[in-house]
Structures are given as C-alpha cells and as structure tokens.
Amino acid sequence: MTKPTATKPPLPNSRRTFLKRAGAATLVAVVGGSVYRAADRGVFSVGRGDAYEPWKTWREEQTTGTMALVQSAILAANPHNSQPWLFRVSEAQLDLFADPARNIGSIDPFLREMYTGLGCALENVVLSARALGYRPRVQLLPDPENSAHVARIELTPGDARPSELYHAIPNRHTNRAAYDTERPVWPETLAAISALNDNPDVGVLWFTSAGERQKVGELIVAATEALNADAEQLHDSDAWLRLGWDQLQAHRDGITVDAQGASSLSRAFLKVLPNVALSDSEQGAKVFLQKTRDVHVATAAGFGLLIVRDVADNAQRLSGGRFWQRLHLWATTQGLAVQPLNQMAERADRERQLGLEPIFGRALAQLTGDSGWKALMPFRIGYPMVRALASPRRAVQEVLT
Numbered sequence: 001m002t003k004p005t006a007t008k009p010p011l012p013n014s015r016r017t018f019l020k021r022a023g024a025a026t027l028v029a030v031v032g033g034s035v036y037r038a039a040d041r042g043v044f045s046v047g048r049g050d051a052y053e054p055w056k057t058w059r060e061e062q063t064t065g066t067m068a069l070v071q072s073a074i075l076a077a078n079p080h081n082s083q084p085w086l087f088r089v090s091e092a093q094l095d096l097f098a099d100p101a102r103n104i105g106s107i108d109p110f111l112r113e114m115y116t117g118l119g120c121a122l123e124n125v126v127l128s129a130r131a132l133g134y135r136p137r138v139q140l141l142p143d144p145e146n147s148a149h150v151a152r153i154e155l156t157p158g159d160a161r162p163s164e165l166y167h168a169i170p171n172r173h174t175n176r177a178a179y180d181t182e183r184p185v186w187p188e189t190l191a192a193i194s195a196l197n198d199n200p201d202v203g204v205l206w207f208t209s210a211g212e213r214q215k216v217g218e219l220i221v222a223a224t225e226a227l228n229a230d231a232e233q234l235h236d237s238d239a240w241l242r243l244g245w246d247q248l249q250a251h252r253d254g255i256t257v258d259a260q261g262a263s264s265l266s267r268a269f270l271k272v273l274p275n276v277a278l279s280d281s282e283q284g285a286k287v288f289l290q291k292t293r294d295v296h297v298a299t300a301a302g303f304g305l306l307i308v309r310d311v312a313d314n315a316q317r318l319s320g321g322r323f324w325q326r327l328h329l330w331a332t333t334q335g336l337a338v339q340p341l342n343q344m345a346e347r348a349d350r351e352r353q354l355g356l357e358p359i360f361g362r363a364l365a366q367l368t369g370d371s372g373w374k375a376l377m378p379f380r381i382g383y384p385m386v387r388a389l390a391s392p393r394r395a396v397q398e399v400l401t
C-alpha cells in the first residue's frame with residue numbers, strides 16, 4: 001500500500017469566520033425577510049446536532065466490544081443515505097441484516113444498491129474488528145431461507161491491528177463538488193486501487209482517456225435525463241431529500257444540502273429557501289441534470305465501473321460493496337475524492353423492471369465488453385477542490401434488533 005499523502009488542511013479560522021460573515025451579510029441583504037430562518041435551518045450549524053454525533057462518538061471510543069463494531073458500520077457509504085441495516089450483537093458474534101423497509105423503491109427495484117451498501121457496512125465491521133483485537137470470520141448469507149440475513153461475523157480474540165483504512169472511517173465522505181481538472185489521477189494510483197480488491201468475482205474498469213471520459217460522461221448525462229423523465233423514480237428519490245434542519249435532525253438519514261458539495265454561500269441560500277421550492281420535482285430535476293453535466297461529469301479526472309460476475313447474486317453485490325468501501329477509505333487516505341454515479345445502472349434496472357428497451361442495459365454491457373463481467377456501480381474519481389461534509393446518521397440504538 002502506498003504511503004498516504006496529506007489531505008487538505010482545515011480552513012484557517014479567520015477565513016472560516018469571513019465566509020460565515022459574508023454568508024450572513026448576503027443573506028440579510030438578499031433574502032431579507034427569510035434571514036430569521038437561517039439559524040433555525042442549520043446555516044451556521046454544519047455538522048452539528050444529534051444527527052452528526054455518530055461521527056464524533058466513534059473517535060471517543062466510549063463503547064467497547066462488539067457495539068464498537070456497529071459504531072463503525074453505520075458510518076459506511078450506502079444508497080441515498082437510506083442506512084438499510086440492522087445489527088444483532090453478542091459478545092462473540094455480530095449479525096448484519098437488511099432492513100427492507102428502507103429500500104429506495106423504483107430507484108433500486110432489484111436491491112442491487114441495497115446489498116452493495118450493506119457490503120460497505122460489512123467492510124467497516126471487519127476493519128474495526130481487526131483494529132479492536134478480534135479475528136473476524138465472515139459468512140455471507142448464512143441463512144438460505146432468509147435473504148435479509150446478510151452476514152454473520154464470528155469474533156474470536158486476536159491481536160489488535162488498527163490499519164490506515166480503519167483510521168480513515170470517520171474521515172470518508174462522498175464528495176459531490178467539482179474536482180480539480182488540472183490534476184489527473186495517474187495509472188499507478190488506479191492500479192493501487194484495483195489491487196485493493198481480493199475477490200475473484202469482483203473487479204473495476206477505468207475510463208480515463210479523453211475519448212473514454214466523453215463517452216461515459218455522455219451516457220451518465222443521458223441516463224440522468226431518462227431518470228428525470230420517470231415520475232416514479234424522481235418521486236422515490238425525492239423521498240430521501242432532507243432539506244429542513246428539523247427534518248434532518250429528526251430522521252438522521254437521507255440526502256442533505258450540506259452533502260451536495262456546494263460553496264458555503266450556496267448552501268446557505270439553499271437552506272433558507274422554502275422547502276417546497278427545492279422539492280418541486282421539475283426544479284429539482286433541472287438542478288440534478290445541470291450538476292451532473294457541469295460538475296460531476298465535467299470535472300471528473302476519470303470514471304470507474306465496479307463489476308461483478310453476476311450482478312443478481314447477493315453475495316457478489318456484498319463483496320462489491322466491501323471493495324467500494326475499501327476503495328473509498330483508501331482514496332480518503334490519499335487525498336482523493338470519489339462519488340458513485342449510478343444513473344446508468346438505475347435506468348438499466350428500471351428498463352428490466354418495466355420491460356422497456358434496454359438502452360442503458362446495452363450501454364453498460366458495451367462498457368464491460370464481452371468478458372462476461374456485469375456492471376455493479378459506475379463512479380467518478382479525482383482530486384477534490386473542497387472538503388466533503390458529513391451526512392447524518394441514525395444512532396446505534398436505532399439500528400439494533
């Protein structure tokens with residue numbers, strides 16, 4: 001594993017204060033009557049409140065034993081921040097379950113993303129088990145009668161081996177901001193990422209030349225347009241938007257304004273706008289398309305595609321998710337940013353669900369070639385220009401069964 005490079009240092013206090021004041025002044029000037037809402041709506045409370053506690057308590061390590069593994073698991077990446085997991089812990093065992101009530105509907109009709117996200121949580125469990133002095137033995141899908149019983153991890157005492165990836169768990173956040181277009185991600189770095197995978201049923205393809213980026217980028221934009229034209233997919237996606245501060249603190253899940261990678265000023269504006277303006281699907285769809293095209297696609301240093309042998313196989317989806325979490329944690333240690341861009345895969349699943357012409361199904365098959373591999377999850381990679389912010393998380397107590 002290559003040596004980590006330093007990540008961007010935090011903004012100096014004076015600059016942070018300036019940004020806050022500039023934000024506040026503009027709010028007074030432009031939003032006028034709405035400014036009273038700024039404090040209520042979390043403009044000045046980024047990363048604060050109960051919804052963000054799990055990121056902090058992780059570090060304080062008041063919890064020991066198997067409960068500490070759950071504290072790590074809930075910080076994992078997961079689709080739409082739906083946190084579709086439940087845990088049962090005893091002294092020497094942790095069982096991970098899917099929570100089907102938290103699936104994201106027509107966005108993920110075959111639960112591809114749900115199982116991938118559960119794999120991410122599993123990876124955090126394994127990393128923290130090793131760090132905290134356990135030897136974890138993982139059994140995927142231990143109950144053939146119950147596909148919601150995702151994994152059983154048996155824990156026997158071993159040497160405590162905290163890894164670089166373990167330490168990165170609370171620093172990993174999905175970065176949806178513009179990436180540095182002047183800074184390529186070199187083939188050696190991509191090769192190091194590919195080498196993080198140790199499962200023969202899982203792999204990653206890279207698309208980094210100008211031609212490849214253009215082709216994949218156009219497909220992602222076209223898939224975003226198709227998704228925007230599907231009222232049910234838009235509706236199911238919107239259900240996870242948490243625009244109001246109270247709503248965010250109550251639910252402690254979903255997609256928030258702060259996680260969009262906008263500047264502090266834009267975030268402040270978004271937060272003081274009435275919820276209704278932003279959750280209006282037509283307006284939201286326009287913003288989604290514009291951000292996808294002009295920010296996510298336009299500034300990607302490269303695209304990646306996670307692949308598996310059989311995308312309908314839950315065990316392979318879980319293993320793909322474990323690789324994604326490892327990849328994202330390693331990227332974090334290297335000062336790299338990543339963001340899944342699932343629109344193509346979401347449309348391919350939707351085409352299958354509704355019996356539509358497989359436009360994106362075919363496009364993904366073309367990207368994987370005739371090697372027999374299947375697409376699990378497209379994403380982008382690059383060097384960040386701004387730090388990504390944390391997303392809310394439900395408390396450990398809420399996800400125990």
Ligand SMILES: Cc1cc2nc3c(=O)[nH]c(=O)nc-3n(C[C@H](O)[C@H](O)[C@H](O)COP(=O)(O)O)c2cc1C
Pocket residue numbers: 075076077078079080081112113114116117120172173174175176254255259339340341342343377389390391
């Ligand atoms: C299976 C899966 C699919 C995801 N799809 C997308 C996506 O299409 N677009 C996106 O911006 N983020 C996507 N994400 C990132 C999640 O939204 C993110 O992990 C979640 O909101 C929690 O935020 P965090 O990763 O910053 O902790 C995906 C993550 C996973 C694991």
